[in-house]
Amino acid sequence: MLEQPVDILTPGWSGLRVPKACIFGLGLIGGSWAGGLHHLGWDVAAVDTEEASIAEAIRRGWLQEGWSAVPEYLDVDLIVLALPLQELMKGFKHLMAKIPKGVIITDVGSIKSEVCRKWQEESFKDSDVYFVGGHPMAGSEQSGFEAADPNLFRGYPYVLTPAADCPDPVLQKLVQLVLAMGAKVELREPSLHDRHVAMVSHIPHILAVTLTLAAKDASQEGESLLSLAGRSFRELTRIADSSPEMWKEIMVRNSKSILDGLTLWEKRVKEFREFLQNEDGEKIAEEFRLAHNIRADL
Numbered sequence: 457m458l459e460q461p462v463d464i465l466t467p468g469w470s471g472l473r474v475p476k477a478c479i480f481g482l483g484l485i486g487g488s489w490a491g492g493l494h495h496l497g498w499d500v501a502a503v504d505t506e507e508a509s510i511a512e513a514i515r516r517g518w519l520q521e522g523w524s525a526v527p528e529y530l531d532v533d534l535i536v537l538a539l540p541l542q543e544l545m546k547g548f549k550h551l552m553a554k555i556p557k558g559v560i561i562t563d564v565g566s567i568k569s570e571v572c573r574k575w576q577e578e579s580f581k582d583s584d585v586y587f588v589g590g591h592p593m594a595g596s597e598q599s600g601f602e603a604a605d606p607n608l609f610r611g612y613p614y615v616l617t618p619a620a621d622c623p624d625p626v627l628q629k630l631v632q633l634v635l636a637m638g639a640k641v642e643l644r645e646p647s648l649h650d651r652h653v654a655m656v657s658h659i660p661h662i663l664a665v666t667l668t669l670a671a672k673d674a675s676q677e678g679e680s681l682l683s684l685a686g687r688s689f690r691e692l693t694r695i696a697d698s699s700p701e702m703w704k705e706i707m708v709r710n711s712k713s714i715l716d717g718l719t720l721w722e723k724r725v726k727e728f729r730e731f732l733q734n735e736d737g738e739k740i741a742e743e744f745r746l747a748h749n750i751r752a753d754l
Contacts, residue, residue: 464584468533469629474499477534482509484596485564486538487518487604492637493534494518495606501532509601520607530555534633536565541705543573557584560626564590566653566706568617568646569712576619586626589617589646592639599699600730610638615653617646629670654713658719661703662714664696 468475475498479486482504490513493500502522504510506658510522535555537544545563551561565571568589575587594612614634618627631641644652671689675681707714731739 463627464558465560465622466533466624467554469558469560469625475534476501476532477536478502478530478532479538480504481538481540481543482506482513482522482601482604483538484599484601484603484608485592486536487513487601488606488608489536489538489564491516491604491606492609492729496633496636498534501530506601512601524552526554528554532556532559535559535561537561537565539563540702541565541567541571541609541709545560546719548575552583552585555585558577559585560592560630561585561587562630564592566657567710568615568644568649570709572617572619572646579748586622587619588622588627588630589649590630591615591617591632591649591653593653594627594639598697599702605712607638609634610637613642614639615642615644615649617644617649620715650710651713651716654718658706658710658714661695661698662707662718664693668693668696 463470467473477489477493477498477500479490479493479500479502482490482502486502486504487509490502492499494517499520500518502510502513502519503524503526505524507524510519510524513519514522519572532555535551545562563571568591572587572589592609592612592614595612596608616627616630616634634641634691666688671682671685672680728740728743730736731743
């Protein structure tokens with residue numbers, strides 16, 4: 457990282473005033489950011505087309521103010537873009553004329569290569585505004601502001617994907633803030649992030665959906681086997697309740713990494729199928745033992 461003085465940032469980062477943030481999008485993640493920042497003593501504002509979400513966030517005390525459209529100027533220290541991927545990609549240019557120099561901008565999207573590349577392509581790196589990609593590895597099958605929780609990130613990994621030329625004070629301030637919300641910071645290069653989350657986040661959603669559909673396929677006419685579903689099936693398929701529109705975007709935009717991950721998973725399934733066909737109980741037990749040891753590190 458480049459060595460830079462801390463005064464390249466807006467005054468809130470240096471303790472010269474109460475730090476101020478604006479959240480774009482008050483869904484589950486954006487709303488949780490708002491609540492988390494409020495509990496850390498920040499002044500928080502938000503932009504969201506759902507005025508009911510803004511009103512509820514103000515009622516909870518998490519926001520000082522909110523707008524349904526971006527105001528002419530945002531005198532803030534931090535901007536969190538918690539928008540759908542297709543909206544996030546449009547937002548950078550519109551934002552730049554409305555914020556002071558020294559602002560840190562981060563996003564919360566599940567895909568980082570495309571977003572970080574977009575920032576570089578727009579040549580904003582010479583504007584004295586700093587972007588660091590982010591992705592909290594915490595969430596819920598629930599969506600919307602009603603599900604927001606100031607402690608949502610606590611105990612879970614939070615990936616940051618700084619560019620190679622990101623000034624050290626910028627990254628350190630954002631790292632400290634994420635840590636203060638109880639998350640575990642993981643630094644990744646954007647394309648590496650996309651490959652990794654394909655396996656630990658995106659593919660599990662595919663497995664949940666396909667297992668649910670397969671259980672339906674296995675049901676006899678007039679008699680659903682889902683009535684027998686216990687805790688294991690319910691926990692494995694819980695995330696199948698996630699937003700179809702959001703996951704459509706994620707799956708299509710990260711399809712290459714997901715396909716690579718599915719190839720690895722399919723290889724393991726093929727091996728397990730062979731153990732079953734050969735009635736090789738010891739091999740099956742060994743697979744369970746290996747998985748148990750891997751999960752012990754979580």
